[in-house]
Amino acid sequence: MLQFSTTVLLKTKSVLIRDVLCNGDCRHKSDEECAHKTSLVYTYRGVFKRHVGQSEAVSEANQVVFFNRGQDYRISHPVEGGDSCLDLMIDEALLHELAPKEQIQLGEGVVFRRQRRRIDPRAQALVAMLRHGLSRNIAESLEGETLALTLVRRSLGELTSHEAGASFGRQKLVDRAKLVLSSDLARRWTLAEIAKEVGVSPVYLTQVFQQVEAIPLYRYQLRLRLARALDLLGTYDDLTMLGLDLGFSSHSHFSAAFKQTYGQTPAEFQRSAQLKPKRYAVR
Structure with missing residues (x-):
């Protein structure tokens, strides 16, 4: 393959x-x-x-x-x-x-x-x-x-x-937290579970993540879920199921979060992008 x-x-x-x-x-x-x-x-x-x-x-x-x-x-x-x-x-x-x-660096070309x-x-x-x-x-x-x-x-x-600005160690800690979140977008992680996975206290994790990424950890996770929704909107005809598959508690929760983030509801984005969905399961 x-x-x-x-x-x-x-x-x-x-x-x-x-x-x-x-x-x-x-x-x-x-x-x-x-x-x-x-x-x-x-x-x-x-x-x-x-x-x-x-x-x-x-x-x-x-x-x-x-x-x-x-x-x-x-x-x-x-x-x-x-x-x-x-x-x-x-x-x-x-x-x-x-x-x-x-x-960018000075010199020939864009680096x-x-x-x-x-x-x-x-x-x-x-x-x-x-x-x-x-x-x-x-x-x-x-x-x-x-x-x-x-x-x-x-x-x-x-x-x-x-642009993240932090020490090498703190950046690696934040990256480990990102990998934990990415391993299961639909999971309703608790702060204690994520902190345990990366080997630090919940307080330290929230402080370092906020410092490095300039947004709270929970909002970072929300944006990952919603970005996955953007990817899947063209393959779902049941938006309630899409929201539930991505870990949202209800269609209203999913729709409200999507609109607050992107300025449109999922259905409005589907129409504006001229998507023709079909049933699909999150993998």
Whole structure:
């Protein structure tokens, strides 16, 4: 069985958008690879870990991960299930125009200083709109290009994204907590259970997570669940079941949380994205 597959969703002079699926059968670090062009990778399903030297970055639906041109890296899958990502490459002149100077290194080409940034809910919605629209041949090239540039701008904006700043040890602790959450999105985790899994006290965990990610742990989990809902809206005809499958207590709870986060109810998002759902089960 192939480890991964790639589907080109859009290719123009300005952007290249690919849908990359990895089954995650290989759980340990992959052989070293090298990015031939700088890209922004948005995981919309599952989770993976990217290793650059001694640095690590957990990629899940709340993050954008930067693959810099000429940079060696390895990939591992500490959680079962593999991952699915939107891989976005922007014309280098346009990317240089979009990227804030403080986020890139001086020199030839665009090289991001950090491996990742936390994106906001609007960026998550843009990822879903891009993927659904392009994969279903609903969005034309001009719309796809415009949405892609908007997504990049939002992913790099100081007011619409967040760069984690913490010691190596605290970042690793937060990453372990993210992996615990990602291992079972539908589970109604308690703080004590997560803290036990990562080996610290509940108080310390909440303090460090807030410091690193600038949002509470419970809200981070909620955004992971809702991002998974964005992914699955095109495959469910029963939105009550979708909410329950993702761990929400009721349809009203799911719908209210979705609308508060994305500005639309799940049903409204389905209609606006022109999705034609069919029954599907969360895996």
